Amino acid sequence: MNGFQKLAHILSGLDQKQGGATAPLQDIRIELATVINPQPNLKILIDGMTDPIGKEFLTVAEHLMRHKRIVTITHQEKEERDLGDMTREDFLDTDDLAPPYTSYKHSYVEMQFEDVLKKDDKILVLSVGSAYYIIDRVVRA
Numbered sequence: 001m002n003g004f005q006k007l008a009h010i011l012s013g014l015d016q017k018q019g020g021a022t023a024p025l026q027d028i029r030i031e032l033a034t035v036i037n038p039q040p041n042l043k044i045l046i047d048g049m050t051d052p053i054g055k056e057f058l059t060v061a062e063h064l065m066r067h068k069r070i071v072t073i074t075h076q077e078k079e080e081r082d083l084g085d086m087t088r089e090d091f092l093d094t095d096d097l098a099p100p101y102t103s104y105k106h107s108y109v110e111m112q113f114e115d116v117l118k119k120d121d122k123i124l125v126l127s128v129g130s131a132y133y134i135i136d137r138v139v140r141a
Helices: 003-011
Strands: 028-037 043-046 058-060 067-076 080-082 087-089 103-113 122-128 131-138
Touching: 043 122, 043 131
Parallel strands: 058 131
Antiparallel strands: 028 043, 028 122, 067 103, 080 087, 122 131
16 A cells, blocks of 8 residues: 555545444545635635635645744855756855855754745645645646
């Protein structure tokens, strides 16, 4: 069973027992939707539907909400960074860009992520019965 199948299995309620019998598998769908109202009164509209879904039916992945993480920040002048679609050199000049190059490391720094869901964001939604799980923000490539 792969990761998606395990998640679907858990969210479907297949592990729940009802009167000694295994509960039936619920319909699970992955759908595209649009945020029509941001937090604190989050509402989304699933593509092809006419009625919005309110926050009482929504569960949102943490990375799409304001949240804190403990991180380590490292810096090395002139370091090459692979950004996936390009490579860039770290040009942050903490001294004179002459050897020896400056480096530093800050460990166990608390960072708060502020970028939350906004009106008109396109999102990926996993729907299970009457529950909707917003799993990511999506963009067209």
